[in-house]
Amino acid sequence: MALRELKIGASGVRGVVGDALTPELIVNFACAFGTWCGGGPAVIARDTRRSSAAFRAAVVSGLLSTGCRVVDLGVGPSPLASFAIRELGASGGIVVTGSHNDARWNALKFFGPDGALLNAAKNEELLDVYHGGAFARAAWDRLRPVEEARGIEDRYLEHLASALDVASIRERRFRLAVDFTNGACGAAASRFLDMLGCTLLPVNAEPTGEFAHPPAPTAANMRQVATLARCFHADAGAALNVDGDRIGFVTAEGAALSEEYSLALAAMARLRRRPGPVVTSLSTSAMVEALARACGQRVIRGPVGESQVVDLGLAEGAVLAGEGSGGVAVLPHGVAYDGLLALGLVLEEMATSGRTLAELAGSLPTLHMRKRELPSPPNLVYRVIERFRRHHAHENPDCTDGVRLAWGDAWLHVRASGTEPLLRIIAEAPDPARAEALVEEAAVFARRAAFGYDGS
Amino acid sequence: MAQRLSLKIGHSGVRGIVGETLTPQLVTSFAAAFGTYCGAGPILIGTDTRPSGDMLKQAAIAGLLSVGCTPIDTGVAPLPSLMLHVGEAGAFGGISVGGGPGSPAWNALRFISAEGRALRANQAAELTDLYHQGVYPRVGALEMSDLRADASSAARHLAAVTRAVDADRIRSRRFTVALAEGGGGAEGPARRMLEALGCDVVSLDLPVRDAASEEAGTEEASVARLADLVRGSGADAGFAIDGDAVRLAAVDERGTPLGRDASVALVVGRWLERKAGPVVVSVATSRMVDDAAARFGVAVHRSPVGEPNVVAAMQERGAELGGEGDGGVVVLPINACRDSFAAMAVILESAAVSGATLSGLRERLPRYAILRDRLLCPARDIAPSLRLVRNLYRGERIDLIDGVQVRWPDRWLLVRPSTTEPVLRIMAEAPSATEARALVDSVLDLLSPGV
Numbered sequence: 001m002a003l004r005e006l007k008i009g010a011s012g013v014r015g016v017v018g019d020a021l022t023p024e025l026i027v028n029f030a031c032a033f034g035t036w037c038g039g040g041p042a043v044i045a046r047d048t049r050r051s052s053a054a055f056r057a058a059v060v061s062g063l064l065s066t067g068c069r070v071v072d073l074g075v076g077p078s079p080l081a082s083f084a085i086r087e088l089g090a091s092g093g094i095v096v097t098g099s100h101n102d103a104r105w106n107a108l109k110f111f112g113p114d115g116a117l118l119n120a121a122k123n124e125e126l127l128d129v130y131h132g133g134a135f136a137r138a139a140w141d142r143l144r145p146v147e148e149a150r151g152i153e154d155r156y157l158e159h160l161a162s163a164l165d166v167a168s169i170r171e172r173r174f175r176l177a178v179d180f181t182n183g184a185c186g187a188a189a190s191r192f193l194d195m196l197g198c199t200l201l202p203v204n205a206e207p208t209g210e211f212a213h214p215p216a217p218t219a220a221n222m223r224q225v226a227t228l229a230r231c232f233h234a235d236a237g238a239a240l241n242v243d244g245d246r247i248g249f250v251t252a253e254g255a256a257l258s259e260e261y262s263l264a265l266a267a268m269a270r271l272r273r274r275p276g277p278v279v280t281s282l283s284t285s286a287m288v289e290a291l292a293r294a295c296g297q298r299v300i301r302g303p304v305g306e307s308q309v310v311d312l313g314l315a316e317g318a319v320l321a322g323e324g325s326g327g328v329a330v331l332p333h334g335v336a337y338d339g340l341l342a343l344g345l346v347l348e349e350m351a352t353s354g355r356t357l358a359e360l361a362g363s364l365p366t367l368h369m370r371k372r373e374l375p376s377p378p379n380l381v382y383r384v385i386e387r388f389r390r391h392h393a394h395e396n397p398d399c400t401d402g403v404r405l406a407w408g409d410a411w412l413h414v415r416a417s418g419t420e421p422l423l424r425i426i427a428e429a430p431d432p433a434r435a436e437a438l439v440e441e442a443a444v445f446a447r448r449a450a451f452g453y454d455g456s
Numbered sequence: 457m458a459q460r461l462s463l464k465i466g467h468s469g470v471r472g473i474v475g476e477t478l479t480p481q482l483v484t485s486f487a488a489a490f491g492t493y494c495g496a497g498p499i500l501i502g503t504d505t506r507p508s509g510d511m512l513k514q515a516a517i518a519g520l521l522s523v524g525c526t527p528i529d530t531g532v533a534p535l536p537s538l539m540l541h542v543g544e545a546g547a548f549g550g551i552s553v554g555g556g557p558g559s560p561a562w563n564a565l566r567f568i569s570a571e572g573r574a575l576r577a578n579q580a581a582e583l584t585d586l587y588h589q590g591v592y593p594r595v596g597a598l599e600m601s602d603l604r605a606d607a608s609s610a611a612r613h614l615a616a617v618t619r620a621v622d623a624d625r626i627r628s629r630r631f632t633v634a635l636a637e638g639g640g641g642a643e644g645p646a647r648r649m650l651e652a653l654g655c656d657v658v659s660l661d662l663p664v665r666d667a668a669s670e671e672a673g674t675e676e677a678s679v680a681r682l683a684d685l686v687r688g689s690g691a692d693a694g695f696a697i698d699g700d701a702v703r704l705a706a707v708d709e710r711g712t713p714l715g716r717d718a719s720v721a722l723v724v725g726r727w728l729e730r731k732a733g734p735v736v737v738s739v740a741t742s743r744m745v746d747d748a749a750a751r752f753g754v755a756v757h758r759s760p761v762g763e764p765n766v767v768a769a770m771q772e773r774g775a776e777l778g779g780e781g782d783g784g785v786v787v788l789p790i791n792a793c794r795d796s797f798a799a800m801a802v803i804l805e806s807a808a809v810s811g812a813t814l815s816g817l818r819e820r821l822p823r824y825a826i827l828r829d830r831l832l833c834p835a836r837d838i839a840p841s842l843r844l845v846r847n848l849y850r851g852e853r854i855d856l857i858d859g860v861q862v863r864w865p866d867r868w869l870l871v872r873p874s875t876t877e878p879v880l881r882i883m884a885e886a887p888s889a890t891e892a893r894a895l896v897d898s899v900l901d902l903l904s905p906g907v
Contacts, residue, residue, distance in 0.1 A: 016596070016597075017594075017595075017596055017597035017600065018594040018595060018596040018597070019594050022522060022594060023484045023488070023515075023518035023519050023521070023522045024481055024484050024485055024488075024519075026518065027480045027481050027484050027515060027518070028481065030480075031480070031481075049597060050597065050600045050601070050602060051521075051597040051600050053521070053602065053603050054517070054518050054521035054522060054600060054603075055518065057514040057515070057517040057518040057521070057603070058480075058484060058514070058515065058518035060510075060511070060514040061480040061483070061484070061511050061512070061513075061514035061515035061518065062480050062515075064480075064510070064511035064514070065475075065479060065480045065511055065515075098597075103597055103598060104596055104597050104598065105597070106597060137475045137476065137479065138474075138475050139474065139475035139561065140474040140475060140506065140507055140508045140560050140561050140563070141507065141560070141561075142475075143474070143507045143508050143510075143511055144507075145507075145510060146510065
């Protein structure tokens with residue numbers, strides 16, 4: 001059986017554009033969302049992918065047909081849409097973005113009236129409307145033209161600045177190399193860095209949607225910006241995701257830091273200004289735990305994914321929520337992962353501490369993370385996880401999201417990807433050989449479990 | 457099925473009620489089917505001014521992009537302007553979102569071929585077949601095209617029409633023209649065209665699309681108001697165009713409506729002066745055309761009702777001129793569809809060249825009475841009913857081009873099934889209203905004897 005590359009779940013609807021992700025499916029989801037919103041207004045935005053323009057049209061049509069008012073932000077980052085929903089008092093929003101997925105993919109991100117991605121309960125409600133298929137249908141005289149939100153970007157940038165010590169940052173007149181990944185936040189980011197008194201060395205700034213490198217801000221994808229930072233004597237560098245929800249950093253010396261650093265680096269400035277708990281996922285590096293401990297704060301771990309991490313963060317009264325993917329939400333100031341705000345926090349830390357990015361990163365404990373991705377069709381992936389759980393039942397596993405085992409400062413997490421047909425295996429330990437051994441062992445077990453050779 | 461259905465998929469496109477049957481899902485799929493039918497190339501897409509236009513257009517854009525087409529958004533564009541644009545631009549096809557029955561609750565997609573024409577019946581059937589199969593070859597994200605915009609439809613149309621007529625002669629008369637537009641967004645382009653022909657334009661306030669305009673007879677009401685405007689403003693002519701800008705009804709300088717039936721005959725009278733040649737009109741078109749053409753000794757051929765049928769027969773017969781009794785006039789050298797702009801320009805040229813007034817032009821044509829009636833008739837009763845009509849008039853000259861038409865030298869009777877409603881349309885034209893009534897009644901008596 002050929003499975004379609006389509007994933008409908010906790011992080012919205014996501015798939016490979018073509019036979020899997022069709023405009024009809026998008027129209028149906030937009031109708032479901034419009035019905036769920038009960039008339040709106042609904043905020044929409046999109047990234048720079050060509051297919052995003054096509055699906056934006058499908059979303060507009062679907063929302064309008066249910067009688068929703070539609071406020072279109074055009075090409076813009078996801079955190080801007082989240083802000084606009086709160087600022088305009090909208091009923092929710094849809095961002096058309098494949099985010100960190102490669103160019104073949106696209107997705108819809110659904111935001112609720114609080115500006116956060118739909119949490120599990122709201123998402124389930126939306127899926128019930130979608131599956132029920134009884135969408136609201138507005139008569140012709142209830143259809144309204146699509147609206148624009150004038151000046152919303154200005155207000156968004158002011159809102160970001162209000163969470164930062166702008167004067168200290170401006171004083172340092174930083175030179176920054178930034179990779180925009182040909183995405184949706186070039187315009188907003190340029191203005192933001194200007195507000196912070198930074199000189200910008202941009203790369204891949206054209207909003208073409210044709211990506212110069214895979215869009216996730218991993219160390220491997222940040223080679224260009226790392227070289228730029230080193231050669232042009234920048235104070236630091238960063239790479240933003242296509243829709244601006246994730247960020248990775250590079251040092252002045254041109255070393256690309258793993259995206260696992262982003263949360264811990266942002267936490268430095270945030271916890272100093274506003275002490276409180278930090279929420280992260282089961283799969284995120286323990287670096288942030290070491291940092292929080294030093295500040296006398298606790299770290300709460302929950303299931304993987306922005307909607308669940310932010311939801312838990314709001315429930316726990318956290319001041320920061322984020323993940324090893326490079327997504328950081330500054331709670332309760334914002335309620336979505338926001339690469340620009342994370343960048344602002346890191347610049348603030350550099351400015352107020354007087355330390356370089358390399359020095360800040362060096363102050364964190366050295367932990368080694370190893371990851372494996374096993375392509376795993378949905379019909380096998382849950383079987384593997386169930387066998388793994390049984391196999392490790394005696395080791396007190398955390399089963400909130402897949403299976404997580406911890407032994408002192410080492411841990412192993414096995415889970416189904418929320419966005420792709422993959423089994424993800426992640427381990428971290430102070431000793432790289434230990435981390436490697438943990439993922440290798442789990443991968444061997446998973447292959448056996450998938451093909452039924454484990455003898456259980 | 458005796459009631460009118462709220463969704464109609466047929467050779468005139470897809471029509472339905474917004475909020476009920478004409479859903480974005482349906483439109484997305486139909487646009488994907490049309491994109492598949494046309495091939496992965498540029499497809500023009502425009503709307504009229506209905507509030508539901510943008511919602512449906514966005515759905516169609518998404519469907520077109522998904523199969524590799526490049527949608528080119530023309531914005532609000534009158535149907536004939538959009539059709540001309542498709543033909544001129546070398547697009548692979550076009551979609552017009554708009555029109556259908558007068559009520560604003562309805563909307564429609566009309567599909568335009570690469571030649572800038574309405575789809576022929578066989579093309580429409582092939583498209584519908586593709587839609588029913590429901591499998592459209594989607595392109596991946598990397599092969600997907602961009603949405604473009606090109607708002608030049610109306611300007612191209614204006615240029616084509618003014619180029620084709622003797623614009624200088626028309627300008628020299630400095631006509632005052634009263635204009636009534638059916639609320640579809642053609643008012644601006646129509647006014648610009650008339651002004652380019654040196655006319656002073658006075659126009660009726662646009663009818664607002666509201667519940668009141670759902671009432672039947674709106675077009676007649678607007679012609680009556682136009683007649684008042686002509687009298688009040690001392691205009692040389694009044695022109696009422698429908699919401700799609702395809703049909704024309706003229707009012708003479710005295711404020712007398714000339715009737716939609718006269719529009720084709722008025723254009724024929726002038727165009728054949730320039731170049732004699734065959735004419736094609738639908739079976740439901742007035743004999744005035746035959747009389748106008750007789751002066752030039754050219755043949756008048758009849759086609760089934762419907763623009764695609766008229767245009768196809770025109771090409772077959774090598775005719776430059778064609779039309780229908782609803783006021784739709786096709787001037788093929790200008791545009792391969794019913795075009796009220798072309799009709800207005802040729803009628804003004806006729807007045808300019810002859811020095812006559814519109815009432816003078818009308819006087820050259822004989823007067824007939826045309827009567828239209830209808831009879832409820834479910835699909836299963838159509839064939840038996842038509843057989844009865846043929847039997848009734850056995851021995852007379854009978855044409856089976858569309859339904860049954862009985863022709864005499866000075867009158868005719870037509871009975872044909874509607875393509876949009878479960879009714880038989882009964883129509884007769886004769887020198888007097890009494891004679892036309894008698895012909896219609898003969899059918900009513902035959903098919904509903906109890907009444």
